[in-house]
Amino acid sequence: MHIFAGQTMIQNSVIIRRERSLSRAGEIVVRLGQDVTPVQVVARASQRGDFYVIPAAEKLAVPAQEIEKYVLVEEGAAILKGTPLLRKKGLFSEKQFFAPADGVLYAISHGRLILQQTPDLLEMRAMLFGRVYSLVPNRGVIIETIGSLIQAVWCSGREGSGKLLMMVDRPEELLRSNYIDASARGAILVAGRLDNLEVLNRAAEGSARGVIVGSVPAALVSGIKEIGLPVFVTDGFGDRPMATPLFSLLQQLEDHEACLLDNSQFNRPGRPEIIVPLPVEGNAELPDMSLKRPQKGQQVRILQAPYAGQVGQIVTVYNRARLLDNGLRLPGADIRLVDGQVVYIPYLNLDLIG
Amino acid sequence: MSGQGQEQNIRSFLIAECGRVTTTVALFDVAHGTYRLVGNASAPTTARAPWQDLQAGVREAIAQLTEMTGRTLLTDRGDLIRPVQLNGTGVDCFSFSISAAEPLTAVLVALLDDVSLASARKALQSIYALELDHFSLTDERNQKEQIASLLTKKPDIVLVAGGTEGGADERVMHLIETIEIGASLQYITERPHIVYAGNSHLRQRTINLLADTAPVHIAENVRPTLDKDNIFDAMRILGELYDEFKLNELPGLQGLLEWSDYPPVPSARAFGGIIEYLAALHKDHVLGLDLGANSAIFVSADPRRVRLAVRPDLGMGPPLMALAEKSAMDDILSWLPMEMDREALRDYLYNKALHPHTVPMSQEELYLEQAIARVLIRRLVQDAAADWGWNDNSAGHLPPFHLLVIRGHTLTHAPRPGQVMSMVLDALQPTGAFSVVIDRYGILPALGTIAAYEPILPVQVLEAGALVKLGTVVVPVGQPPPNQRVMKIKIDAAQTGNLQMEVEPRGLEILPLSPGEKVQITLQPQRQVDLGAGPGHKRTLTIHGGAMGLVIDTRGRPIPATQQGSEISRSEMVQSWLQDMGA
Numbered sequence: 001m002h003i004f005a006g007q008t009m010i011q012n013s014v015i016i017r018r019e020r021s022l023s024r025a026g027e028i029v030v031r032l033g034q035d036v037t038p039v040q041v042v043a044r045a046s047q048r049g050d051f052y053v054i055p056a057a058e059k060l061a062v063p064a065q066e067i068e069k070y071v072l073v074e075e076g077a078a079i080l081k082g083t084p085l086l087r088k089k090g091l092f093s094e095k096q097f098f099a100p101a102d103g104v105l106y107a108i109s110h111g112r113l114i115l116q117q118t119p120d121l122l123e124m125r126a127m128l129f130g131r132v133y134s135l136v137p138n139r140g141v142i143i144e145t146i147g148s149l150i151q152a153v154w155c156s157g158r159e160g161s162g163k164l165l166m167m168v169d170r171p172e173e174l175l176r177s178n179y180i181d182a183s184a185r186g187a188i189l190v191a192g193r194l195d196n197l198e199v200l201n202r203a204a205e206g207s208a209r210g211v212i213v214g215s216v217p218a219a220l221v222s223g224i225k226e227i228g229l230p231v232f233v234t235d236g237f238g239d240r241p242m243a244t245p246l247f248s249l250l251q252q253l254e255d256h257e258a259c260l261l262d263n264s265q266f267n268r269p270g271r272p273e274i275i276v277p278l279p280v281e282g283n284a285e286l287p288d289m290s291l292k293r294p295q296k297g298q299q300v301r302i303l304q305a306p307y308a309g310q311v312g313q314i315v316t317v318y319n320r321a322r323l324l325d326n327g328l329r330l331p332g333a334d335i336r337l338v339d340g341q342v343v344y345i346p347y348l349n350l351d352l353i354g
Numbered sequence: 355m356s357g358q359g360q361e362q363n364i365r366s367f368l369i370a371e372c373g374r375v376t377t378t379v380a381l382f383d384v385a386h387g388t389y390r391l392v393g394n395a396s397a398p399t400t401a402r403a404p405w406q407d408l409q410a411g412v413r414e415a416i417a418q419l420t421e422m423t424g425r426t427l428l429t430d431r432g433d434l435i436r437p438v439q440l441n442g443t444g445v446d447c448f449s450f451s452i453s454a455a456e457p458l459t460a461v462l463v464a465l466l467d468d469v470s471l472a473s474a475r476k477a478l479q480s481i482y483a484l485e486l487d488h489f490s491l492t493d494e495r496n497q498k499e500q501i502a503s504l505l506t507k508k509p510d511i512v513l514v515a516g517g518t519e520g521g522a523d524e525r526v527m528h529l530i531e532t533i534e535i536g537a538s539l540q541y542i543t544e545r546p547h548i549v550y551a552g553n554s555h556l557r558q559r560t561i562n563l564l565a566d567t568a569p570v571h572i573a574e575n576v577r578p579t580l581d582k583d584n585i586f587d588a589m590r591i592l593g594e595l596y597d598e599f600k601l602n603e604l605p606g607l608q609g610l611l612e613w614s615d616y617p618p619v620p621s622a623r624a625f626g627g628i629i630e631y632l633a634a635l636h637k638d639h640v641l642g643l644d645l646g647a648n649s650a651i652f653v654s655a656d657p658r659r660v661r662l663a664v665r666p667d668l669g670m671g672p673p674l675m676a677l678a679e680k681s682a683m684d685d686i687l688s689w690l691p692m693e694m695d696r697e698a699l700r701d702y703l704y705n706k707a708l709h710p711h712t713v714p715m716s717q718e719e720l721y722l723e724q725a726i727a728r729v730l731i732r733r734l735v736q737d738a739a740a741d742w743g744w745n746d747n748s749a750g751h752l753p754p755f756h757l758l759v760i761r762g763h764t765l766t767h768a769p770r771p772g773q774v775m776s777m778v779l780d781a782l783q784p785t786g787a788f789s790v791v792i793d794r795y796g797i798l799p800a801l802g803t804i805a806a807y808e809p810i811l812p813v814q815v816l817e818a819g820a821l822v823k824l825g826t827v828v829v830p831v832g833q834p835p836p837n838q839r840v841m842k843i844k845i846d847a848a849q850t851g852n853l854q855m856e857v858e859p860r861g862l863e864i865l866p867l868s869p870g871e872k873v874q875i876t877l878q879p880q881r882q883v884d885l886g887a888g889p890g891h892k893r894t895l896t897i898h899g900g901a902m903g904l905v906i907d908t909r910g911r912p913i914p915a916t917q918q919g920s921e922i923s924r925s926e927m928v929q930s931w932l933q934d935m936g937a
Contacts, residue, residue, distance in 0.1 A: 003418065004398050006709060024541055051505075051539055053498045107538060110531050112497075116539065153708050218678060218704035219697055236708060238701035263403070270403030289404040291397065291414050303705075303712045305719060326720040327769025328713060348711050 003319065003331055005294050005350035006303065009151045010246055013280045014287045016149050017133055018261060018273075021140030022124050028135055036126040036143060038161035038259055043124045043140040049117030052100055057111030060088045060095055064111025071113065073105050085113060127159050128259050129277040146284045147277035148253060150246060152212075152232045155272035160230040161259045162188045162209030164276070166251055171214060172241035177202045184208045188258050190250050192241050194231070197223040204229045210260050212250065212274060214242030214309070230260045232272055235301070240309030243301050244338070245353060253278075292352055294333050301351040302335065311353070312337040365446035366392075366438055367811065368427065369800035370412050370610070371621055372399055372454045374648035375671060375710050377411040379419055380800045381427075381445065382811055389814040394795055395419040398711070401454045401604050408454060408606035434613050448613045449807075451799045453482060453621040453649060455600035457666035458592070461509045461546070462488040463529050465516035472741050473576040473583040474515035474551065479663045479741070480589040481596045482620060482649060489529055497532050504536035504546075510599050512537075512546045513588070514560070517553030519578040526552055530560055537568040545569075547595060551576045551588040571595070596620070616807055622651045622664045624802030629653040629759060630660045631805060631812060638756035642798075643734075643782075645727055645762035647671030647710035650734045654742065654755075663738040668730045670723070670764055671710025674703040682729055688915065689725035689780060691929035692718060720769070721932075724777050727764045731781035751831065751911055754786040754886050759821065761793035771824055771901035772864075772935035779907050780931075785829045786886035787877075787895055790902075791821040823869065825902030832889060833859055833910060834880040840908045841883060847873040860917070862934040863906040867899035875904065905935075 026045025030036060056071070057064040070088045073079055079099045086097040103117040130145030165187035167179045175191035177199045188210040189203055197220060203211055210230035218237040234242055241247075253276045263270040294300070298314045312335040321329040322344055330346035337343060366383040380394040397414035400407055416427050416434075426443040429435055435444030460483050464471035471490050478485060486507040489500050504512075512533050517523040530550075537545045550560045551573040564570045574587040601607065601618065610618070619627075622644075629642035633655035642653035650668040654661040667673050677683075678700045687694060702722060706712065714720040735752070739745055744753055760766065760778060768774045778790060797820055801812040834840050839856040845865070846852050857863055867873060874896050881890040897904060909931070917927055 004414070006398075006711065007404075009404065024543060048539060048541070051498075051501070053501065053535065055497075107535070109535060109538075112535075114535060114539070217697060218700040221704070236701075237704035238698070287404075291400060291405065291410060303709045304715050306716060308705075324715055326714060326717045328715075328720070328767070329769070330713060346713055346715070348713050349715065351709075 003293060003347055004291065005300070005347045005352050007292060008301065008351050008353045009149055009287060010249060010353050011287050012148045012249065013146065013278065013284050014149055015144060015146055015284050016128075016130075016275055017142050017144045017286075018128060018263075018275070019136060019140065019142050020124050020126055020128075021136045022122060024122070025138040026122065028138070028141060030126075030132050030141060032132050032135060034132045035130070036132060037129055038125065038127045038257075040126045041123045042126050042132070042143075045122045046119040047122035049103060049119050050101075051106065051117065052113075052115040054085070054097065054113040054115065055111070056086050056097070056108075056113045059097060060086060062088065067111045068108060071108055075105055075108055077105050079103060079105060079115070085115075125159075127161060127261055128275060129257060145275065145277040146280045147275060148249060149287065150234065150249065150274040152234045152272040152274060153236055154233040155260070155262055155264075156224045156229070156231040157262060157264070158210075158228060158230040159260050159262050160188065160210040161257060162186050164188050164190055164212075164250060164254050164256055164258045166254050167191045171244055171247035175199050175203075175211065175213060180206050180208070182206070188212060188260065190247075190254075192247070193239055194220070195239070196220070197227065200224060200227050200229060200231065212260075214247070215240040232260050232274060234274075235309055236303075238308075243309070243311050243353065245299060245311060250274075294347055294350060294352060299353050300333075300335060300345075301353050302345055302349060303351055304349040307337065307343060307345065310337055312343075315342060365808070367447045367449065367804055367808065368416070368434070368445040369448070369803050370415065370450040371624075371796070371799045371803075372401070372408055372412065372450060372452045372610075373621065373646060374454050375399055376647075377415050377454075378796050378800075379412065379415040380795070380797045381419060381423065381425070382800075382804075382815060388818065389811045390818055391795060391797060391815055391820055392425070393419055393423040394797060395422055396796075399454050401606065406605040407609075408604050409609035410606065412450070412610060447615045449616045449618075449803050450610055450614060451619045451621040451624040451803045452601060452604070453646070455482065455596075455604050457649075458483040458511060458596045458600055459486050459507070459509045460484065461486055461504060461507065461512045463512060463514040463516065463533060464488070464490050464552075465523065465525060465529075466490065467492055469580060470515040470517070470552065470577040472743075473585055474513050474588070476583065476661070476741055477551065477576055477585040477588040477592060478513060479665065479738075480585070480623075481592050482600070482622060482664055482666050483592070483596070484666050489532065491525060497535075500532050501536040501539065504533070505539060508540070508544060509546050511549055511592070511595055513549045513551060513592070515552050515576045517556060517575070518580060519553060519575055520555065523553060523556070526556055527559060527563075530563060534563050534567050537564070547571060549573055549588065549591055549595070593620070593623075616803075619803050621799045622649070622662060624799040625651055625761070626653045626655070626660055626662045626802070627805055628798045628802035628812065630655040631802075632757060632759065633657055633660075636756055639754065640757045640759065641752075641755050642759045643731065643761070643765070643778075645670060645731060645765055647763075648673065650730055650762075652734050652738045654738075661738070661742055663734065663741065665734055665737070668734050669710075670706065670727065670730070670762070672707045674707040674726070677726070677729070678703045685729045685732070686722075686725045688924055689728045689928060691721055691925055691932055693925060694718075694722070720773075723764055724768065724773055727777050728781040731777070732783075735782055751785045752782060755784070755788050758782070758784070758788055758790045759793065759798070760790065761796065761798060766792050766794050766796070770937055772932070772937035774824060775827070775902050775905055776932060776935045776937045779827065779829070779905070780913060783911050783913055784827070785831045785911055787826065787828045787893065789826045789897075789900075790824040792824055793820075794822040795820060823898065823900035825867075825900040825905055826895070826897040827905045827907060828877060828885065828895075829907045829911070830879055831884045831911060832882045834882055838880060841877050841879040841885070843906075844876040844878075845873050846875075847871065857906050857908055859908050860910060860914075861908055862931060863908070864902065864934070864936065865904040865906070867897070867903035869899050869901070871899035873897055873899075
């Protein structure tokens with residue numbers, strides 16, 4: 001017997017603490033208690049550049065163990081593109097090879113030269129308006145902010161921030177190219193659904209900072225990743241509308257600065273999140289993250305057809321399993337849908353929202 | 355076996371299995387002198403955000419078990435009550451198995467695909483591990499591309515095999531040099547551990563080459579000769595690395611370790627252990643199949659050896675996103691009794707990956723999930739058969755086996771037994787005569803976890819009927835001449851009397867036998883037809899009733915994609931098979 005359901009956090013005015021850390025040791029560049037903005041770098045580390053393996057012994061036609069006689073720079077030496085690396089004089093000719101890029105002669109190994117390009121910087125940005133709550137030694141920080149928190153179900157792997165701009169009036173409406181005008185610049189566009197890449201390209205060309213939709217067809221996933229604009233999906237794949245409570249909350253938050261967090265890159269990955277920092281009157285609290293059981297009165301989202309994506313309220317919870325049309329026998333709850341219809345849904349297909 | 359005379363040693367056991375999606379707890383105690391399953395319950399696994407505490411899910415499952423059984427197991431503060439108190443609360447021992455951790459990621463390095471690479475893969479598949487790439491002599495990439503792959507994929511380990519004993523193969527050393535360069539280009543903390551399980555004559559050179567670059571672990575050569583592998587030492591080292599890198603990372607593990615009387619066991623190993631036990635019990639070949647949300651496991655055990663294939667890339671949850679490619683989707687669609695739009699299928703796979711715990715509510719979606727299960731199991735078994743050298747037999751079938759044990763929600767909780775049997779037969783496409791049992795209560799890993807410490811417990815729990823018998827299957831190989839029957843069957847049953855029947859080719863026949871009923875059947879195949887004893891040879895079997903009774907599958911192997919000379923569509927064919935099976 002399984003009487004638990006999924007849980008999705010949609011909360012207003014809560015304390016939110018999120019870790020922003022590098023995947024490797026580096027330098028923290030903000031102070032404890034310092035206010036930060038989304039684009040602000042909080043930690044950085046050097047990132048090794050691309051490398052070249054030059055089969056030196058093969059190029060000069062000499063035994064591997066003799067190659068060091070012909071190498072013109074020392075291991076560890078910084079070199080510029082075009083610097084002579086190898087020279088072998090013959091009776092009538094001279095063979096010479098040059099560095100293909102700026103970098104460091106990393107190693108001479110087994111007759112090969114390994115040249116590593118000049119390192120880049122790996123930077124971790126705050127991606128939130130907030131304050132540095134604590135430091136994660138050598139890695140990054142935990143940032144605290146107060147505001148609204150919405151858990152999404154999928155994101156394209158990119159993060160961003162910008163003002164929320166509602167592109168449609170209803171949670172089932174599609175984002176269309178002709179809705180995107182100059183107001184999209186710097187904004188995060190919110191719509192019920194997305195069904196083509198053209199509209200996403202237009203959003204990117206119009207300098208939008210991201211897109212939040214209820215659903216996208218799974219066939220678009222690889223195209224969305226290629227376009228590179230942060231796309232956050234709140235409900236699922238296919239043509240599901242955005243859950244009404246979530247759409248209503250985003251409507252209320254229009255024009256506020258929202259932050260889109262991927263959360264997948266850390267050691268303990270979490271779901272993608274939409275965070276909207278807000279000035280809060282009174283004392284905000286940390287969200288209740290305990291494991292909840294379905295209870296009468298709770299708002300739920302249904303995860304499976306024929307009611308997939310619909311939101312309702314629990315009217316009765318059952319501990320005993322009941323028979324479904326397909327013969328499965330599972331415990332569940334009666335849910336009152338928006339149109340007043342009451343349907344029995346297994347707990348496993350419910351997502352508690354709130 | 356009786357528990358008399360052991361009463362002073364009798365203890366109650368609470369055993370948890372922490373999967374990636376669901377945590378299950380099972381309580382075993384003594385009733386009427388033998389161990390019994392008192393009850394089991396489940397809750398979501400809470401190792402990930404937002405909970406980040408594995409123990410929270412175990413507590414919830416225990417709380418639910420208490421509601422179901424009335425036996426209090428936790429204090430008000432959530433601590434486990436141990437040992438059993440005079441008022442009957444608590445439990446004597448706690449232990450757990452685990453598959454909630456991320457898989458270990460690996461790059462395999464070997465010389466020949468069919469030789470050392472196959473052995474290295476077998477060793478890797480004994481744990482929860484993902485093969486990210488492999489380098490071998492057939493690899494057409496140059497050294498830079500191989501190094502770039504290492505740098506991009508950042509494996510936890512590189513498992514190096516290759517070179518039979520006594521050889522001094524410079525080609526192995528060249529591949530190790532590539533690994534050395536690749537590892538040296540990474541930051542020290544990000545370098546993979548190297549497990550060297552190749553030719554022992556190259557060990558010292560390998561250590562000398564890699565010692566300053568990355569941690570090196572030496573295992574016995576996984577392929578000492580061309581025709582023999584020796585993967586146990588490599589399996590041991592890989593298991594230790596998995597525990598070190600992945601298990602110990604799980605938040606909340608410490609709390610469970612403090613409760614536990616025994617070290618945790620990876621669930622796959624626990625399942626493998628119980629299949630090995632069943633093989634010893636039956637003195638025959640036993641197969642185990644577990645289709646979970648985040649991995650699929652296939653076990654083959656006979657009294658001499660156990661083989662384990664753990665595939666974190668195949669499962670009814672997150673791995674489904676990777677299954678949404680053309681050939682897999684074609685395969686799934688080919689097992690549906692109705693037409694379905696390809697894009698709707700892709701969306702379904704992605705949504706199921708997001709919410710692996712969901713269950714189908716319509717008949718069509720139930721069939722869809724069962725079709726997905728068939729494709730996942732088929733891939734699991736076909737890959738394992740190739741890695742284990744089973745494709746070497748002339749017919750390309752699975753070798754004969756006596757018993758198949760199945761688990762995993764999609765298989766064990768299908769509404770009708772015919773659906774379970776259909777999935778198994780379509781996916782495995784086995785031959786011969788065998789029985790199928792279901793781990794309906796999801797307790798086999800728990801039994802495997804405790805078997806080493808309380809061997810009597812699994813014996814008594816299994817004897818008490820913890821596994822549900824689905825039925826006995828007979829699958830002949832070969833087709834009779836046109837217009838002839840495949841075989842004659844004579845049934846001697848005490849309850850229903852004697853019965854004789856003839857079996858048609860290219861179909862499915864069900865002979866219901868109630869649970870508890872025992873019959874003797876004599877199968878006389880046509881001259882061209884083999885039931886496992888040779889073409890035309892008679893077989894006599896004693897079979898016990900079950901949910902399905904006796905199933906005779908004469909569809910042929912491989913199961914034909916379409917029916918020759920018929921205009922019946924594939925979906926109609928699948929539909930008729932399902933109808934035949936009462937599915």
